Amino acid sequence: MVLHRAIQRLHPKWPRRNMLQWRGVIAVGVAAASFRSITTGNFRQLVTPGISLWTGYTSIANAFSKRLSFSTFTIPSQTPSTTMPIVPPQPPPEWTHTPDDVTRLTKEAIDTHRTVEDTVGALPASECTYESLALETAETDFEAVTEPLSFYQNVSPSKELRDASTAADGLMRDYGVESSMRIDVYEAKLNAEKAIKKSGLWEKLSSEEQRLIDKMARLGLPEAERDTLKALQKELSQVCLEFDKNFNEENGVISFTKEELDGVPADVISGYKKREEGSEELYDVTYKTPDIFPVFKFATRPETRQRAYEGHESRLAINVPLAEKFLGFRREIAKVLKYPTWADYRTEPKMVKTGKGVVDFLDDLQNKLTPVGIKDRETLLALKKKEHEERGIPFDGEFYIWDYRYYDRKYIETSLELDDMLVKEYFPVSVVVPAIMDIYQKMLSVRFEKMDGTVWHPEIQQFSVWEKDATDESGFVGYCYLDLFPRESKYSHAAVWPLLSGYTKADGKRSYPLTAMVANLAKATPDKPALMRHDDVVTFFHEMGHVFHGLLSQTKFSKFHGTKVARDFVEASPFSFLTATCWEREVLEKMSSHYKTQVNLYSAFIKVFFAKFDIKVHTDQESEDYTLLWNKLREEISLVKSEKPCPGHGSFGHISGGLYTYSLVFASDMYATVFKGDPLDPARGKLYRDKILKLAEAGRSLTL
Secondary structure (H helix, E strand, O other), X not given: OOOHHHHHHHXXXXXXXXXXXOOOOOOOOOOOOOOHHHHOOOHHHOOOOOOOOOOOOHHHHHHHHHHXXXXXXXXXXXXXXXXXXXXXXXXXXXXXXXXXXXXXXXXXXXXXXXXXXXXXXXXXXXXXOOHHHHHHXXXXXXXXXXXXXXXXXXXXXXXXXXXXXXXXXXXXXXXXXXXXXXXXXXXXXXXXXXHHHHHOOHHHOOHHHHHHHHOOOOOOOOHHHHHHHHHHHHHHHHHHHHXXXXXXXXXXXXXXXXXXXXXXXXXXXXXXXXXXXXXXXXXXXXOOHHHHHHHHHHOOOHHHHHHXXXXXXXXXXXXXXXXXHHHHHHHHHHXXXXXXXXXXXXXXXXXXXXXXXXXXXXXHHHHHHHHHHHHHHHHHHHHHHHHHHHHOOOOOOOOEHHHHHHHHHHHHHHHHOOOHHHHHOOOEHHHHHHHHHHHHHHHHOEEEEEEOOOOOOOOOEEEEEEEOOOOOHHHEEEEEEEEOOOOOOOOOOOEEEEEEOOEEOOOOOEEOOEEEEEOOOOOOOOOOOOEOOHHHHHHHHHHHHHHHHHHHOOOOOHHHOOOOOOOOOOOHHHHHHHHHHOOOHHHHXXXXXXXXXXXXXXXOOOOXXXXXXXXXXXXXXXXXXXXXXXXXXXXXXXXXXXXXXXOHHHHOHHHOOOOOHHHHHHHHHHHHHHHOOOOOOHHHHHHHHHHHHOOOOOOOOOOO
């Protein structure tokens, strides 16, 4: 943990990111996108098109769109003053499904997609051609139906709807495994590829069309091995689904007396639930970031911080046996597929290419950071020693994990005269959110229009997004949803869901994207309005980068739309602007305003440990005690101690989801070489749109 200032010295523009907010993306590639991206609802790696015939699949998507016939902020409008509001050419969804709707529509989508594969699998070799791209169409339409349905499990306030969505996700995962094992479809793909290259059509295809053909699956396993792989994949996908469900459903609390919370700001304490237990008055602190992090950072009693840390670290102990299971399944799958390790299997199609490439990258990074981290640890340990002596607290010479955030905060306050709680007062949610959206509007030449359609919860904000100077429907970009505040059983961190992809339809018209940002910003307390730490501001800015990657991509096929780029590049584009802007004077002046005085404020630590844990468990050939490994690696790499080994890996969402350390390298390079001079320049924003956000090739060739 003490390495974070080391990274600030190497890359002073890199912000400090809370690992709890790192969710829903991809790692150096190792734990790599939850297994869903291999075997389920995301059929992109399973059902590769390029064959012929059968275009009737769109009927179910059309039927679905009739069902989905597809706290408030004022976003500064970029609408030309002489124009009237324009009706979008594609209606937004209606979020009115019942649990029965979710189950029925999912089963219908699966049945219809299976019919497409039956048709394609039965084609004679001579009829396997490039025309009509039936499987790509089927895959695209399948996702248009199922992605919104599976989204309910993360955001719906209804337990029945969340459970139905989770069950539907399980059906999709199982069907994805079945689909990926179809030898008849696999052979049809091979026949189509041979016909395309033999006929001379290959040279006439665009680079995106060629990439589509290149993505055709290479199954080629004997039948017995296919059956083994199918069984392993189904078991793996269900275990990962349960792991993720436990994340969303986690609702634990830890209780403290007022005395135990000494040092925690009064306005934070006023937001905790207060209750009586016997003669004691207790405050219940949830493990959500806005509640628990102030305890880590401000509680003066070491035993309070220790108890808070151990409770938080152990909050998802239920996931420990599940992690053991899915890591075992992954090792077995790698063996069946003839890869040395799961890491090698998952990194092969990425930029890093091999598990060894990941290990070498992380070892090099650790070696460069450790000397500086040791100096920082000595600095913070000296602060601890001084405070313990002043307060008469025994000092054992150790620096513990629960000391880090507390003394890091004190170091910043004493050395930089920067009070985190005071800084937070300059970032009210009601100012920051519209300010950041306005920055993106101007930087990328777009505009937001507020809408009042149906949504899954009353707090959701819905926008249509347009080109800045649009005067008719041709300037429509897509839809954006913001779900910003915590509630029970909602996804507990910050992430963006590309619920509908953009692509070119058979008639040449566009199907437009829809992206939804889910976050957990602090709510108002009885004493203060909803305020954001600067880290929260950075996170929101970062996630808006994903929103715009989803909105401004202009690919022909939905398979390559938006964030479906090379998977260890997916975080580079939002990080480039995040790195550049959230620490710049111009931006701070725009998005800060003290909640009382309205005065604006002017004034990086890469989680090597998490990535090292990730790569080790996915390159080891045997299981081990992952709780002990988690704690051992953290002490070695982060240079902090703990006493009780806690099962922190049970709450390491990226072990089934993913990290993105590798992307930071590309982000830093993009910022330094192109955007540093004037990151908000619309001309550079256009370059960013055209070269990064728009293309299907992002992550394959970076030439700005």
